[in-house]
Amino acid sequence: MESFGWLNGAMDIALPLQQHPLYLDAVAAIGGDAARIEVPGAAPVGLVRRRIGPLGTVALASRGPVWHACLTDRQAEALRGLRAAGLRIVTSEGGDEAALRRAGFRQILTPAHxxxxxxxxxxxxxxxxxxxxxxxxxxxxxxxxxxxxxxxxxxxxxxxxxxxxxxxxxxxxxxxxxxxxxxxxxxxxxxxxxxxxxxxxxxxxxxxxxxxxxxxxxxxxxxxxxxxxxxxxxxxxxxxxxxxxxxxxxxxxxxxxxxxxxxxxxxxxxxxxxxxxxxxxxxxxxxx
The missing domain is CATH 3.40.630.30 (Gcn5-related N-acetyltransferase (GNAT))
Known part of the structure; x- marks a missing residue:
C-alpha cells in the first residue's frame, strides 16, 4: 500500500474529486479562480468562481461541503459563513438540505444520483x-x-x-x-x-x-x-x-x-x- 503524501495532505479524507486539492489546484494552475475555505464541522470547502449564464460570475461549491457530522444548526451556521465569503451555488452531497434552507438557499435542481x-x-x-x-x-x-x-x-x-x-x-x-x-x-x-x-x-x-x-x-x-x-x-x-x-x-x-x-x-x-x-x-x- 502506498502513501498519499503527494495529494496535498488530504490523505485521510474521502472527498469527491471536485472538493479535493488535486482538482482545485489544477483549476488555479490553468488560470481559474479556486479556493479552499475552512469551516467548522466539514472538510475545507472548495469554491470555484465561474460565469454561469444570467447569474454572472458566482462562487460554486460542487459536491460540497463534505460534512463530518449531520448537525443541522452547525451546518447552517457554517453555510452562512460561506455565503459571507461569496458562496452562491451549492451542488449538495446530500444530508444538509434543512441546513441549506436555514442558511437562505433554495433548491433549483433536483438531486443527481x-x-x-x-x-x-x-x-x-x-x-x-x-x-x-x-x-x-x-x-x-x-x-x-x-x-x-x-x-x-x-x-x-x-x-x-x-x-x-x-x-x-x-x-x-x-x-x-x-x-x-x-x-x-x-x-x-x-x-x-x-x-x-x-x-x-x-x-x-x-x-x-x-x-x-x-x-x-x-x-x-x-x-x-x-x-x-x-x-x-x-x-x-x-x-x-x-x-x-x-x-x-x-x-x-x-x-x-x-x-x-x-x-x-x-x-x-x-x-x-x-x-x-x-x-x-x-x-x-x-x-x-
Missing part, C-alpha cells in the same frame, strides 16, 4: 457483488485473449484523450476539458491510464484520477472490437483491483442517468457499485 464502488474488500468479494450479466461478460472477456496494461499519465498528448474528444463530438456531450485533466496529471501519480489490447492492437482504454483514498473513473473509450470482446468490463475490473491494492477504498463511477443513458447506467451499477442520491443544486436567495 452517483455510482460509488466499494474497494475495501478483495477481488473475490467484488466479483461476488457484481450483477450476473456483468460477471458473465467479465468471464467471457477473461477468456478472449486480452492483455491489460497500465501506466502513469503525466499530462502529455495521449491517444485516449484524442479518442475521447472524437467520442464527445459524436455523442454530443462534454467532459472536463483536456487542459484541466493535464494539469491534474502533472501531480505525480495522480492520473493512471489502463489499456486493453487484443493481438497487439488497443481495443479499449480508461483514465482514472487518484485523490486521497478515492479514485474517479474519468475517461473511457472502447472500439468495435473491444465491445465485441467485452474489453471494458475486464479493463474496469482490473483497474479496480489495482486501485484497491494501492490503498484506495472507493472508485467514483460518476452520475447515473437512467433515462438519458440507460446502457451506461446499467454498466456502472452492474459492477456492484452503490447508488447514492445527492442533495440537489441550491442557490443563495437573494443572490446578492
Amino acid at each position: 452517483f455510482a460509488e464502488w466499494d474497494l475495501t474488500g478483495d477481488a473475490a468479494a467484488r466479483r461476488a457483488a457484481m450483477k450476473g450479466k456483468w460477471r458473465n461478460r467479465l468471464a467471457r472477456a477473461e477468456e478472449a485473449g486480452l492483455t491489460i496494461r497500465s501506466d502513469s499519465w503525466r499530462g502529455l498528448p495521449h491517444w485516449l484523450l484524442d479518442a475521447d474528444a472524437a467520442q464527445q463530438r459524436d455523442r454530443h456531450y462534454r467532459a472536463l476539458p483536456r487542459v484541466l485533466l493535464a494539469a491534474m496529471a502533472r501531480t505525480r501519480g495522480a492520473a493512471r491510464v489502463f489499456e486493453a489490447r487484443h493481438r497487439g492492437a488497443i481495443v479499449a482504454g480508461l483514465l482514472v484520477l487518484r485523490h486521497g483514498p478515492v479514485a474517479t473513473y474519468q475517461t473511457a473509450w472502447t472500439g468495435p472490437e473491444g465491445r465485441r470482446l467485452n474489453a471494458h468490463s475486464l479493463l474496469l475490473a482490473r483497474a479496480a483491483d489495482w486501485l484497491a491494492r494501492h490503498g484506495h477504498v472507493r472508485l467514483d463511477l460518476g452520475p447515473v442517468e437512467t433515462e438519458r443513458n440507460p446502457g451506461l447506467a446499467r454498466f456502472k451499477l452492474g459492477t456492484g457499485a452503490r447508488l447514492r442520491r445527492g442533495g440537489g443544486t441550491w442557490l443563495a436567495i437573494p443572490l446578492l
Whole structure:
C-alpha cells in the first residue's frame, strides 16, 4: 500500500474529486479562480468562481461541503459563513438540505444520483457483488485473449484523450476539458491510464484520477472490437483491483442517468457499485 503524501495532505479524507486539492489546484494552475475555505464541522470547502449564464460570475461549491457530522444548526451556521465569503451555488452531497434552507438557499435542481464502488474488500468479494450479466461478460472477456496494461499519465498528448474528444463530438456531450485533466496529471501519480489490447492492437482504454483514498473513473473509450470482446468490463475490473491494492477504498463511477443513458447506467451499477442520491443544486436567495 502506498502513501498519499503527494495529494496535498488530504490523505485521510474521502472527498469527491471536485472538493479535493488535486482538482482545485489544477483549476488555479490553468488560470481559474479556486479556493479552499475552512469551516467548522466539514472538510475545507472548495469554491470555484465561474460565469454561469444570467447569474454572472458566482462562487460554486460542487459536491460540497463534505460534512463530518449531520448537525443541522452547525451546518447552517457554517453555510452562512460561506455565503459571507461569496458562496452562491451549492451542488449538495446530500444530508444538509434543512441546513441549506436555514442558511437562505433554495433548491433549483433536483438531486443527481452517483455510482460509488466499494474497494475495501478483495477481488473475490467484488466479483461476488457484481450483477450476473456483468460477471458473465467479465468471464467471457477473461477468456478472449486480452492483455491489460497500465501506466502513469503525466499530462502529455495521449491517444485516449484524442479518442475521447472524437467520442464527445459524436455523442454530443462534454467532459472536463483536456487542459484541466493535464494539469491534474502533472501531480505525480495522480492520473493512471489502463489499456486493453487484443493481438497487439488497443481495443479499449480508461483514465482514472487518484485523490486521497478515492479514485474517479474519468475517461473511457472502447472500439468495435473491444465491445465485441467485452474489453471494458475486464479493463474496469482490473483497474479496480489495482486501485484497491494501492490503498484506495472507493472508485467514483460518476452520475447515473437512467433515462438519458440507460446502457451506461446499467454498466456502472452492474459492477456492484452503490447508488447514492445527492442533495440537489441550491442557490443563495437573494443572490446578492
